[in-house]
Amino acid sequence: MGRAPCCDKANVKKGPWSPEEDTKLKGFIEKNGTGGNWIALPHKAGLKRCGKSCRLRWLNYLRPNLKHGEFSEEEDRIIYNLFAAIGSRWSIIASQLPGRTDNDIKNYWNTKLKKKLLGITSTSQRKAKPQQPYPDQHDLLFPSTHHQEIHLPTAVSQPFAPLIPDQHPLQHLPYQYHGTTESNGSMISFSIDQGCSSSDGNCTTTQLNYGNYGGVKDDRLIFSGGGFEIESTALEYSYEEEIKQFLISNTTVSPWIQSLNSISDHKNWKDHKGM
DNA sequence: AACATAAGCAACCGCTCCGTT
């Protein structure tokens, strides 16, 4: 048995909203609130729209205090960091960016930020990574530091600034993981040896940095405020899925990530850390 | 100037989650 549709598709308007519809919806919600029932709202407001459509229009466009226009570099960094930590959970990412909607961030990521991070220009879908990182890419991730040659295991990049320090919901949690490789406060640095090419003798080393504010929510350990930097002389430049593999694949990081994912509650986490 | 292509973004679709009955 399939689900009943949320509204009568034959009798609802679809497509772009007119200014009149916007005015009706905004006026109604400002006067009456949503009433906790989006399905009933369009009828009450005199709109021939699906409740879901009204909700989306309100949340993404009409509600007060929405920010439109260019994203700041700080916002870029937050998005990068959270995407690296939790993936495409846009609503959670949006919750860290006051005035931005999940839809906004999703669109921004898909159309601009992803390409910026990966150094893909408008005319090429994929291209080899240059010898040096793109300046804007590096600056986004490490705004307050100058670039250094990384010779592992001694070099450790500077940590990220904390993620909205005074507002981070997990800020109060006492757990901080200190990696076995290198750590600096909340920052963990891993080195991944990608091996050397027999043909040209070039060796590839990847430095992966990961900030961690561990916490437990809904029986899952979650973490955010991280990010990654990849330094390599021979890596194929690739899409974010491939980059994310650095977080979960068979590298130095893998056991750590997997152990985090396997920890299901507060007590286990403390036990794991010997607390 | 006209057309083609790419980029940007609003909106829709279908799924999952979760509260209620």
Add this chain to the structure above:
DNA sequence: CAACGGAGCGGTTGCTTATGT
């Protein structure tokens, strides 16, 4: 405990605008 139904979410679509040829 299962079924139902609404809210919310992420992926995708398709229209509009910008840019290139």
